[in-house]
Amino acid sequence: MSDSTSPPAKLDFIRDIIAEDLASGKHSTIITRFPPEPNGYLHIGHAKSICLNFGIALEQASSGSKCNLRFDDTNPEKEDVEYVESIKADVKWLGFDWAENLYFASNYFSFFYDCAVHLIREGKAYVESQSAEEMRASRGNLTTAGTPSPGRSRSVEENLDLFSRMKSGEFKEGECVLRAKIDLASSNMNLRDPVLYRILNSLHHNTGDAWCIYPMYDFAHPLGDAMEQVTHSLCTLEFENHRPLYDWVIDHCPVPVKPRQIEFARLNLSYTIMSKRKLLELVQGGNVSGWNDPRLPTISGLRRRGYPPEAIVNFCKRVGITKFNGTTDVALLEFDVRDALNHSAPRRMAVLDPVKVVLSNWVEEPLNAVEVPNHPQNPEMGNREIPISSEVWIEREDFMEVPEKKFYRLGPGRHVRLKGGHIIRCTDYDKDAAGVITLIRAEILPGTVGADSPVGIECRAAIHWVDVATGVDAEIRLYDRLFTVEDPDAAEGGFLSVINPDSLKKVTAKIEPSLARVEAGFPCQFDRTGYFVADLADHHPGTQPVFNRTVALKDSWVKKGGR
RNA sequence: AGCCUCAUAGUGUAAUGGUAACACCCCGGAUUUUGAUUCCGUUAUUCUAGGUUCGAGCCCUAGUGAGGCUACCA
Numbered sequence: 048m049s050d051s052t053s054p055p056a057k058l059d060f061i062r063d064i065i066a067e068d069l070a071s072g073k074h075s076t077i078i079t080r081f082p083p084e085p086n087g088y089l090h091i092g093h094a095k096s097i098c099l100n101f102g103i104a105l106e107q108a109s110s111g112s113k114c115n116l117r118f119d120d121t122n123p124e125k126e127d128v129e130y131v132e133s134i135k136a137d138v139k140w141l142g143f144d145w146a147e148n149l150y151f152a153s154n155y156f157s158f159f160y161d162c163a164v165h166l167i168r169e170g171k172a173y174v175e176s177q178s179a180e181e182m183r184a185s186r187g188n189l190t191t192a193g194t195p196s197p198g199r200s201r202s203v204e205e206n207l208d209l210f211s212r213m214k215s216g217e218f219k220e221g222e223c224v225l226r227a228k229i230d231l232a233s234s235n236m237n238l239r240d241p242v243l244y245r246i247l248n249s250l251h252h253n254t255g256d257a258w259c260i261y262p263m264y265d266f267a268h269p270l271g272d273a274m275e276q277v278t279h280s281l282c283t284l285e286f287e288n289h290r291p292l293y294d295w296v297i298d299h300c301p302v303p304v305k306p307r308q309i310e311f312a313r314l315n316l317s318y319t320i321m322s323k324r325k326l327l328e329l330v331q332g333g334n335v336s337g338w339n340d341p342r343l344p345t346i347s348g349l350r351r352r353g354y355p356p357e358a359i360v361n362f363c364k365r366v367g368i369t370k371f372n373g374t375t376d377v378a379l380l381e382f383d384v385r386d387a388l389n390h391s392a393p394r395r396m397a398v399l400d401p402v403k404v405v406l407s408n409w410v411e412e413p414l415n416a417v418e419v420p421n422h423p424q425n426p427e428m429g430n431r432e433i434p435i436s437s438e439v440w441i442e443r444e445d446f447m448e449v450p451e452k453k454f455y456r457l458g459p460g461r462h463v464r465l466k467g468g469h470i471i472r473c474t475d476y477d478k479d480a481a482g483v484i485t486l487i488r489a490e491i492l493p494g495t496v497g498a499d500s501p502v503g504i505e506c507r508a509a510i511h512w513v514d515v516a517t518g519v520d521a522e523i524r525l526y527d528r529l530f531t532v533e534d535p536d537a538a539e540g541g542f543l544s545v546i547n548p549d550s551l552k553k554v555t556a557k558i559e560p561s562l563a564r565v566e567a568g569f570p571c572q573f574d575r576t577g578y579f580v581a582d583l584a585d586h587h588p589g590t591q592p593v594f595n596r597t598v599a600l601k602d603s604w605v606k607k608g609g610r
Numbered sequence: 611a612g613c614c615u616c617a618u619a620g621u622g623u624a625a626u627g628g629u630a631a632c633a634c635c636c637c638g639g640a641u642u643u644u645g646a647u648u649c650c651g652u653u654a655u656u657c658u659a660g661g662u663u664c665g666a667g668c669c670c671u672a673g674u675g676a677g678g679c680u681a682c683c684a
Contacts (some may be wrong), residue, residue: 054633057623083683122683179682188680189612224682234613236680243684264684287615288679310615312677323684341622365625365633369616372677376621379634389647426648455645466641497643509643575644604645 053361059368061309062336065103065279069110077112077276079103081138081145082119082152082268082556085130085252088338089137089346091380092314092321092357099281101143101309115275116145120153121267122138123251131252137346141356150193152262152271153253159262159270162300163225163243167206171299172243173198174209175226178341186239192232193239197227213246216259220246227266229295237292241265250596269293275301278528280306284372315374318528319344320542335529335547339584340549342529343594352401352526353570353580353597358387374534384598388570388578393421393428396466396511397558397594399523401440404487412493419467430603433559435468438515440557441472442575446487448476454609455507457487464499464509466574470495512556521563521592524582525552555595562592563592578599 058066059210068074079100083093116138120126135273138145166172188191201209210225212218225244233239243266248259260384262270272280282291286308293308320329321344329335329343338345341352362383366375417435422428441457450458457463457473460548466472467537469491477486492501500506529550535542562571564587569581577599586593 059623063626082684086684119684125683173680182682183680186680191612193680221682236613239680244680247682261682263682268684284615285678286684288613290614312616365622369623371616371623373617373622376635379622382634385646394644419643423642423644453645466643466645472644497644506643508645511644572646573643576645600644600646604646607645609645 049297051527053357056363056485057367059311059362060472061099061279061281061311061368062103062106062570064309065107066308068278069107071317073546074115074278076110077107077279077397077596078115079112079278079279079281080115080117080272082117082126082271082276084119084135085127085134086122087323087327089134089325089348090321090323091316091344092350093137094141094346094356094359096281096283096364096550097138097141097143097315098360099368101138101145102364103279110592113148114143114145115148115150116340117152117271117275119264119271120251120253120270121264122149123247123249123261126252128252129188133347135364137350138242140346140350141360150271150275151253152267152535153251155267155274156254156262158274159267160260162270162296162302163262163266163368164207164441165301166227166243166299167210168203169299170203170228171609172225172227173206173240173396174195174213174223175199175240176223178221182242186236188233189236191212193538196229199222199240200565204275206286210244213260214258218242218246220248222246225260227292227295229292233337235291237265237289238295238333239373241292259507264372265289265292266296269306269308270300272306273297273300273521274351275428276304277306278304280308281311282296282308284370285313286310287573297470302442302544303553310370311368312370312372314363315372316344316380317374318530318535319377322532322536325536329529332543334543336493341524341526350572351583351595353388353578353595354384355570356386357385361387362369370443375607376526381598388572388597390425392570392572392578393573394419394423395512395559395562395574396433397521397523397579398440398442398511398513398518398571399525399554399556399576400443401513401557402446402484402487404441404442404471404489404512406437406439406475407488408490412496413437413492414468417467417496431561433514433561434517434606435465435512436516439465439513440518441465441487441512443484445508446473446476446484448478448484451609452609456510457489462492464495464500464506464511466509468496468502468507468512470500511576513559515557518557519560519563519592521558521594522585523554523556523579524593524595525554526550526596527552558594559594562594564588570597572600 059163081100116361226240229238234463339347416432445456475488538545567586578597579594
């Protein structure tokens with residue numbers, strides 16, 4: 048049995064740079080880092096970064112390379128340990144291991160503070176007393192330079208004094224900040240004397256109330272990287288304009304090494320939103336059930352949806368790393384999901400839209416059970432016995448009163464095989480006043496279990512079924528894309544206006560008895576229907592079976608215009 | 611408006627000055643007790659205009675289009 052199609056480890060421009068740095072002797076070991084802020088849940092866009100950073104460390108493991116997990120927790124107002132834990136769980140679930148290399152930017156607060164004092168001493172930083180609004184105004188705009196504020200000309204001694212009083216809590220939030228003294232006329236707005244420290248009186252999840260001043264990302268990040276001796280600091284394209292500031296901080300602070308920031312394109316997926324803010328809006332607005340709603344691109348949502356981690360990792364390899372800001376078709380992701388599941392998921396039978404078939408001549412060759420393979424291509428997965436009796440459920444769409452031309456399944460007078468069991472022939476059927484089929488009558492062809500169809504009998508299809516006597520009712524959640532348009536972010540009425548009203552349909556299905564007893568998280572293929580997983584939150588073995596549709600099977604019948 | 615970045619089949623990527631290719635999608639066929647899988651096959655690609663060069667997807671210039679930047683967020 049072959050594994051799922053794991054794409055070969057492709058080279059990309061970042062790995063090229065790393066290979067050069069290794070070859071030239073600039074570095075002998077590579078250190079990368081995945082630096083989430085613990086202010087929300089990880090999504091598949093983060094997975095791309097995780098696969099990149101941890102992937103590189105794994106590829107270079109023989110030279111002692113590693114990837115740190117660092118929490119960039121410099122804004123206590125937004126952060127929480129709850130997120131720290133969920134992020135750790137998600138990284139692990141994806142299959143990556145930071146070993147002992149777990150860090151928090153907040154553990155470097157003293158170092159950051161010393162660096163700030165160093166900058167002040169060097170005349171490279173000053174305490175600003177303007178309000179945020181005043182600063183915005185005096186910073187200028189895209190075409191005109193900024194103007195210096197009174198604080199910019201303070202003496203080193205005064206700055207030292209003011210900054211230490213900021214630290215000791217003498218000032219209120221917003222009263223003053225520490226700014227770098229760089230260039231108010233720079234065409235790069237990030238260099239127009241960016242804020243380095245601000246006053247925040249929130250309780251920090253890690254340092255509690257030890258600090259009331261907190262470093263900004265642009266100050267803390269390069270220093271954190273340098274502290275950890277990171278060689279390549281990989282981030283997304285929106286930080287391109289921050290790189291000069293990153294380098295400025297490194298160049299002007301007493302740091303042991305000089306990491307190199309390299310930017311790559313973040314992941315965009317069609318029919319999907321990736322912004323944390325918008326995801327939060329969906330959660331808070333009740334449009335989805337929570338951060339782990341199976342329709343969300345969050346790692347916890349994808350996990351609950353039944354996406355195997357290797358599918359996500361393979362997908363990340365498949366899309367690669369570039370600086371091109373494109374949008375990847377979700378079809379690529381779904382391919383990897385189907386591909387992984389096709390190889391690993393055992394097959395089971397479930398009827399989502401049941402119609403009862405009564406087998407009138409069952410007594411001619413009655414069976415208690417049939418034996419079917421758990422996987423058509425992988426005998427190692429074994430067989431299982433499924434009870435069967437004189438009445439079975441079949442899928443409503445597997446019967447047509449007046450079959451259209453290429454329809455291979457059941458119809459009046461026609462034959463079909465009950466997968467693993469008899470070939471049956473439809474003899475009659477009942478309809479209600481509305482024309483809905485309520486019952487199908489059929490007869491078994493004795494001697495056809497495990498045998499080819501008898502000469503002269505046309506039987507082109509084997510359909511799935513569930514025994515009426517032993518089948519179990521189950522709640523099935525059929526998920527579809529959350530948005531109706533490819534680019535929800537671009538929707539005129541906003542992304543909320545293009546939510547797919549049919550993104551979740553719940554049906555009560557008939558499932559084979561073994562399925563009612565599986566553990567939550569059990570993945571399988573419902574024969575001919577799709578891949579499903581026992582819901583992590585609501586499925587209870589034996590008492591309350593609940594399954595999520597992970598992804599439907601490809602279906603060239605409906606595609607060709609079949610019903 | 612200024613600065614930065616990007617542009618290769620429908621989508622994502624490769625080709626590192628020397629015959630434009632791979633995966634997905636699409637379409638067709640074979641096999642199939644899943645209209646799945648697997649296998650085989652088909653269609654289609656270098657944004658535009660100049661320049662350098664024996665030779666340009668690749669280097670240069672200009673244009674066009676897309677993204678980013680004017681937070682005491684990251």
